[in-house]
Amino acid sequence: MVTEDPPAPLLQMQGIVKTFPGARALDGVDLDVLPGEVHCLLGQNGAGKSTLIKVLAGAHQPTDGTILMDGEPIDIPHPVAALEHGVATMYQELDVVDGLTVAENIFLGHELATGGFTRRRELVRRTREILARLGHSEISPNREVSSLPAAGKQVVSMARALSHDARVIVMDEPSAVLDSGEVDNLFRVVEELTNQGIAIIYISHRLEEIRRIGDRITVLKDGKTVGRNLRVADTPTDELIRLMTGRDVEFVFPDSPGVAEDAPVLLDVDGLALDGTFHDVSFRVRSGEIVGLAGLVGSGRSEIIETVYGARRASRGTVTVSGKKLRPGDVPAAVDAGIGLCPEERKSQGLVLDEPVYRNITLSSFASLARAGWLDEPAEKKAATVQIEALDLRPRDAGRAARTLSGGNQQKALLARWLVHGCEVLLLDEPTRGVDVGARSEIYALIRRLADAGNAVVVISSEIPEVLGLADNVLVVSDGEVVHRCPAKDINEHGVLDLVMEGSVA
Amino acid sequence: MNTQTSAPPAEEHASRSSWLRGSAGRNLGLVLALALICVVGVITGGERFADWGNILTILRLAAVLGVVSIGMTFVITSGGIDLSVGSVLGLATVWATTLATQTMADSFHWIVIVFTALAVGTAAGLINGAIIAYGKVVAFIATLAMMAGARGLAEIISDRQTQRVQSNEFTAFFRADFLGVPVLVWMFVVVAIAGWFLLNRTTFGRRTVAIGGNAEAARLAGIKVKRHTVYIYGLAGLTAGIAAVGMLGRTTAGTSTNGFLLELDAIAAVVVGGTLLAGGRGTIFGTVLGVLIFTTLTNVFVMNNMSSSAQLVAKGLIIVVAVLLQQRFANKPSSTT
Structure with missing residues (x-):
């Protein structure tokens, strides 16, 4: 033309x-x-x-x-x-x-x-x-x-x-x-x-x-x-x-101490598939490890971890947490087994915005914080406050409505929910979306700290440098398929983009 | 909580300025409205209105609507709606007064009548809940169907005849007073208190609020949203059954027309009371005040020989004004201090 x-x-x-x-x-x-x-x-x-x-x-x-x-x-x-x-x-x-x-x-x-x-x-x-x-x-x-x-x-x-x-x-x-x-x-x-x-x-x-x-x-x-x-x-x-590529990244990514060879596998995903969305996804996450899923919007990343979590019912494949096989499509079972999901859309999928922060934090932990169906509010507030302080969630006011928190602090509230519950496998979908640039490094440090404390973490992000900076190991996802897997230090942004953009037309 | 020694005065100030916008402020508004109606009652009716007997009459009339409204509070707090409670109440009164039920009650105990009504109400509610949660039918439609179906079934069973409660013990029990207060009123009080505890002090209530506030977040937090939805509608059905017992106690008549349009009064009382129609916030105390406002208003109008048409106009105005005020509060959330 x-x-x-x-x-x-x-x-x-x-x-x-x-x-x-x-x-x-x-x-x-x-x-x-x-x-x-x-x-x-x-x-x-x-x-x-x-x-x-x-x-x-x-x-x-x-x-x-x-x-x-x-x-x-x-x-x-x-x-x-x-x-x-x-x-x-x-x-x-x-x-x-x-x-x-x-x-x-x-x-x-x-x-x-x-x-x-x-x-x-x-x-x-x-x-x-x-x-x-x-x-x-x-x-x-x-x-x-x-x-x-x-x-x-x-x-x-x-x-x-x-x-x-x-x-x-x-x-x-x-x-x-x-x-x-x-x-x-x-x-x-x-x-x-x-x-x-x-x-x-x-x-x-x-x-x-x-x-x-x-x-x-x-x-x-x-x-x-x-x-x-x-x-x-x-x-x-x-x-x-x-x-x-080569966008200005002013964030500091925390160093990884490396994953011990003999660290126990906390999350084992084997041959997981959701018809029409992704197929044959397998990966393992060890205690202390951060696994990143890199891929473009629509590549099936979010669907993969939602399926791991049971929010979508897998067509095939198994998810095993700490040696316990999960029933597909059963979120309460996944939560009981110790998986926590911090979803992509914090406001519409994560928080009950008009409820106080502490109630958002304890929402999944009634098994330990309530007795025979009766709430124990002092215990709830105490458990929430412990995490609020540990994660440096601001303001330090457990009674404030979740709606009033900034993006980064809402993310911390969700993390706190799973920590109160004692989850060992954390699935983080776009953990820094809507988080102020200044607060990002803090969230990165926090995620690394949680891994170092022995949790297994899966991170999804559309920002490739974020995945590469945070993760120990990376899976590159394109069109519902894991097209590449390697240690994060062996691949750069250019390499990931090359893999996902050269995918054939459908 | 204990660590906040730094600036308690600011905190106190903040809570004071938000106080009027909080639930206490909303309830204060309702109390004022109720007081206003009472003042009008005293001015126009004098001794006839302020009489202890009249107050008990108001409360007795409030009992049936009140019990149903407690159940409705849970449904609306969870983001749902139940249009069937009036019909279910009618069906429960009919089923509890059939020849078969009464014969059984005769040979055993009048409590059979009570249990029948409760069972019918609960079963209808559970069916509603199952259709909504597992059939994925919108609550409005599912309960609309139950509203029609239950009313029709009540007509079939009763052949549109009035069935009288034969058991004198039953009638005597529900017409009696306990500590100078009618049993019917006690029934309302007990249900309201139980409802308050259930909503504010149990995981059931907390989950109800969470589902109403954000159903998807509740699901992803590991709450069994579907099962809980079934329970909530079952609870609404149970309160309709309890109210049916109250209705039988008051009128001794089991007819298919019992509870006609009661669901609309219950929804009005709940919403005027401050429970958000969109879900996520519910108040038992507000519901009780809403019920009392409407019942007292009726009493004042009747005492002044005013037509029921005028009552309807007043009721309509109250609903609109209350909801308009609520929305103004909702636009300024109490938490942004």
Whole structure:
């Protein structure tokens, strides 16, 4: 698509800055998009991709910087304005309404109506037209969207963008929900669109996809543009990964004393599988060891430890804790055996936010802190306070509602819950998500201390340096499979990214 | 706790400023509302209202609604709803007064009537709970089905006839006074106290609050959420059964219309009392006050010969005002001091 004499850019973003309280998400991002090109946006988790596309979609207001369309500066104060300027965004979670028909979905919010009555015939005719442009005439405009597969819903979402006369369509990991046949189809549609002069901003972690359909690449790191308008054809993978990695990490990771050869195996996962998500995962964690699972979002990392914990019922395989085999899909049994999970979403999965901190801490320990169903609040407060002090949870007020704690302290409250219970196997999913940069090193030190005290720890993080810095041993997960395992010191960020990004298309 | 010697005055100050927003403050508001209704009662009714006999009448009338509302408090605190308690109460009164049950009671003891009512109520509640927890049916729908089904079953069993309690001992027992207070009122008092302990002093209550506050977090903390849900609805059914016994004691009539729309009064009393409809916070004391507010209001209206339609309007206003006030409190959590 790119000719020798490139046409004038359709969309330009210049020096975009976006600050949130306590964080600078975007720190001067530049992006030029030409008409009819597929422009790939690349970067690790937290590099600023999502924030950038939210700015473009009108969901966030940039703190600084200019957005130009056809060389004219534009303002995008709200999502409808983005559509008016011809920018449509397809988020990963497809925003279609299941109960409505294809046609109704496409014209949702700008229904064709006269005096409040929908013009059904016109609606169907226009829908057919748009679907034909996408090469999907086989989808009936009157079909209910809930009956379409994910790929079909994606087409509807794109058709909606076209119904707004979109000239730039942002696609956020569109292939994540598709199988390989559907991906081919997606690429065909993308080609149809670019042939009509529409520009696509394509976000994906899969380098193979980018090579197949991408024209140019912009690489983000730490909220900055580090690679600009790279031609896909002449940029080697190595170069891309080099640009994405080496993020400034100002954290101190505690040293590992190493795991004793004869340390007892506390957690033994053997051949664990969850159909459709991951298969044949085996690993062991010894007392004093931290095992890290590295992989991208959607690789199956979280599902693996949720299945180990029994929050999902394994299709096959066994989990053995301290020699005791667990019944699949039974969280109380796992907790009894001494596994504790600190889930990814602390607020929605971990804490009862309006209850006091001490009650959150003792929630799993009534077996020891209550007698025959009767609570012993003084004992609860005492047990909680011991952990609050040991973990340096602040403020030192056990009676405060969990909602009022900072992210790092909420994480400590969850750790305290399992320590009160006497868990020896700790599963930590994204332990520093939502934790202030300043508090992270403290959480790292804490996790290492817990391991040194003889616990077995499994850590998941989307931030690869975090996994490598914390863990003794690392499993690299990609597409529901453990693709590599090695001591953490034998692999670097570059190596991990190489492994997970070179995975084939589905 | 003992280590906080550093700044007790600040702490005290904080707790004082949050006091009005806390549960004590909410209950104070309810007490004031109840007092206001009583003042109106005294002004309009004078001696007739302030009479000890009238107070006992109010309490006796409050007993049936009160017992059901205690069970409902647990359901709502857990984030659920039970629309079936009124119908289940009706079914329990009918089942406990069938010829078969009464014959058995005749030959054995009147306690058979009591146990039958409790068993019917509990069984209906457990069925609700099982359908909600294991059938994954929304509580609103599952209990709506029970509401229709139990009422229909009561009509079939009774053939829409009123069945009188034949046992004189039963009637005598529930019409008697104990320490100058009717047995029915004692029943409410005992259930309320038991409910308070269950909610505030047992793991059952703590788990109920946790499930209502964040069911997913409760599940991942290792709480058996499904089993607990069954117990909660079983408890609501049990209170409906106890209330059915109270109803029989008061009226001696087992009819399929008993407890008609009682569930709505119970939900109103619970929510006005300060239990969050969304779950995660429940108060037995508030529920008792909510029940007393509605019952006293009815008494004042009846005494002044005002229509039941006017009562409904007043009730509606109280519900709206109470919930609006609650939401204002909810927006400023008591813990941010």
